[in-house]
Amino acid sequence: MQRHRESQTLPIVIAGAGPVGCCAALYLAQQGFSVTLLEAEPELPMDLRASTFHPPTLDLLDRVGLTERLIPQGLVVREYQFRERSTGTSARFNLSHLRGETDYPYRLQCEQYKMTREVVKLLGSHANVRFMSRTKVIGFRELNDGVRVLTFDGKQETVLNASFLIGCDGANSRIRQASATPFPGLTYPELFLVVSTDFPFEDHFHGLSWVNYVSDPEEWCVMLKTPEVWRVQFPTPVSATPEHLLSDEYIQGRLKRLCPHGSPYSIRHRTLYRVHQRVADSYRPGRRVVLAGDSAHVNNPLGGMGMNGGIHDAFNLCEKLVDVRNDQIELDVALDLYDAQRRQICIDVIQRQTIRNKQLLEGSNKAVQLERQRVLMDAASDPARQKAHLMESSMINCLRHSYAIGLPS
Numbered sequence: 226m227q228r229h230r231e232s233q234t235l236p237i238v239i240a241g242a243g244p245v246g247c248c249a250a251l252y253l254a255q256q257g258f259s260v261t262l263l264e265a266e267p268e269l270p271m272d273l274r275a276s277t278f279h280p281p282t283l284d285l286l287d288r289v290g291l292t293e294r295l296i297p298q299g300l301v302v303r304e305y306q307f308r309e310r311s312t313g314t315s316a317r318f319n320l321s322h323l324r325g326e327t328d329y330p331y332r333l334q335c336e337q338y339k340m341t342r343e344v345v346k347l348l349g350s351h352a353n354v355r356f357m358s359r360t361k362v363i364g365f366r367e368l369n370d371g372v373r374v375l376t377f378d379g380k381q382e383t384v385l386n387a388s389f390l391i392g393c394d395g396a397n398s399r400i401r402q403a404s405a406t407p408f409p410g411l412t413y414p415e416l417f418l419v420v421s422t423d424f425p426f427e428d429h430f431h432g433l434s435w436v437n438y439v440s441d442p443e444e445w446c447v448m449l450k451t452p453e454v455w456r457v458q459f460p461t462p463v464s465a466t467p468e469h470l471l472s473d474e475y476i477q478g479r480l481k482r483l484c485p486h487g488s489p490y491s492i493r494h495r496t497l498y499r500v501h502q503r504v505a506d507s508y509r510p511g512r513r514v515v516l517a518g519d520s521a522h523v524n525n526p527l528g529g530m531g532m533n534g535g536i537h538d539a540f541n542l543c544e545k546l547v548d549v550r551n552d553q554i555e556l557d558v559a560l561d562l563y564d565a566q567r568r569q570i571c572i573d574v575i576q577r578q579t580i581r582n583k584q585l586l587e588g589s590n591k592a593v594q595l596e597r598q599r600v601l602m603d604a605a606s607d608p609a610r611q612k613a614h615l616m617e618s619s620m621i622n623c624l625r626h627s628y629a630i631g632l633p634s
């Protein structure tokens with residue numbers, strides 16, 4: 226017991242100030258834990274990745290005071306659609322059907338870097354938090370009642386003593402690799418291209434929503450609006466080089482096939498991503514070492530489930546660390562439960578759903594594509610089926626079901 230108390234006086238070290246590490250740091254800081262948040266980069270990354278916050282994630286973020294800070298920086302989206310490219314038909318899903326299930330019956334389109342910036346601002350008012358940028362975790366060693374975390378700041382190596390180490394260091398997690406935790410799954414052969422433009426697509430397509438999943442056997446895409454720009458995600462041909470895929474010629478061609486337009490599109494950003502479906506064999510590679518977010522699981526971005534699922538991990542884990550501190554549950558039981566709940570839901574729901582989302586868009590031929598569109602339009606035309614669809618796609622069911630895993634029924 227004495228040993229347990231001593232280890233509590235050491236900080237919890239969180240590797241990675243992405244959305245997941247930031248949420249964990251804020252939650253734990255507000256609960257009075259001493260926290261050290263380490264970020265490898267000199268500045269918080271501003272890459273164009275997640276932009277969708279689902280309703281149950283907004284419910285969770287409300288508990289740490291983030292939702293009200295994000296809403297003014299985002300776009301409230303009450304409807305999204307599956308659109309068949311050649312016919313322009315759309316199956317529309319209205320998130321207002323989720324009233325009563327969530328305090329936020331909408332998706333918030335808001336870039337992930339806006340959240341991490343807000344968190345780091347809020348952490349500044351907590352005396353129990355240290356935020357260290359340009360500090361990369363390069364290894365760790367577990368002791369009986371703590372963890373020695375080896376870091377590198379570009380000039381020298383330093384050892385930090387921690388009570389726990391939470392690996393939120395993204396898809397190439399050093400912590401996952403250092404613990405030799407397998408990360409099985411698949412890597413898609415094609416790269417995903419994300420382009421943003423201030424072109425007003427809404428003036429050129431009839432009945433466009435702010436979030437559109439556009440199906441086509443060869444040229445499927447996702448069109449998402451953020452407050453500033455439209456973002457379009459495309460798959461790319463496997464045979465093309467990254468230089469060609471990022472060239473003006475290629476990007477202008479793709480956008481003009483999507484929406485013919487006389488003058489060149491103004492391109493604000495362009496990024497190519499390699500996309501995987503992988504889940505770590507364990508989210509708990511040590512007695513006092515855990516993984517959360519992309520370090521533990523990665524999936525394609527269709528449906529916006531990666532960051533959201535990672536934030537759900539962070540809350541599940543931090544709630545359990547509070548219970549351990551309050552002597553309500555044994556450490557090993559709590560962390561095993563975290564591993565069981567979050568890993569199982571990722572395999573059973575998030576991985577399956579995102580793989581299915583990609584299949585829905587790409588379709589093997591026109592007839593299959595049109596049949597899928599008909600099924601979606603049928604679902605959208607019936608309020609009960611529409612709500613059932615939304616409970617899955619908005620991740621309300623998967624968050625609720627995760628908490629039931631491993632508990633007596």
Ligand SMILES: Cc1cc2nc3c(=O)[nH]c(=O)nc-3n(C[C@H](O)[C@H](O)[C@H](O)COP(=O)(O)OP(=O)(O)OC[C@H]3O[C@@H](n4cnc5c(N)ncnc54)[C@H](O)[C@@H]3O)c2cc1C
Binds near residue numbers: 517
């Ligand atoms: C094009 C695209 C669109 C997406 N859209 C969505 C979406 O709409 N909704 C959604 O839910 N998800 C989306 N995702 C997925 C989402 O971006 C990720 O799931 C999310 O960023 C994971 O957050 P994270 O904090 O776990 O990891 P990351 O965001 O990768 O953050 C990891 C952090 O750790 C730092 N780091 C790395 N190594 C170390 C180290 N050794 N020591 C210290 N720091 C380290 C990194 O610099 C980084 O800041 C999208 C992904 C892509 C590619």
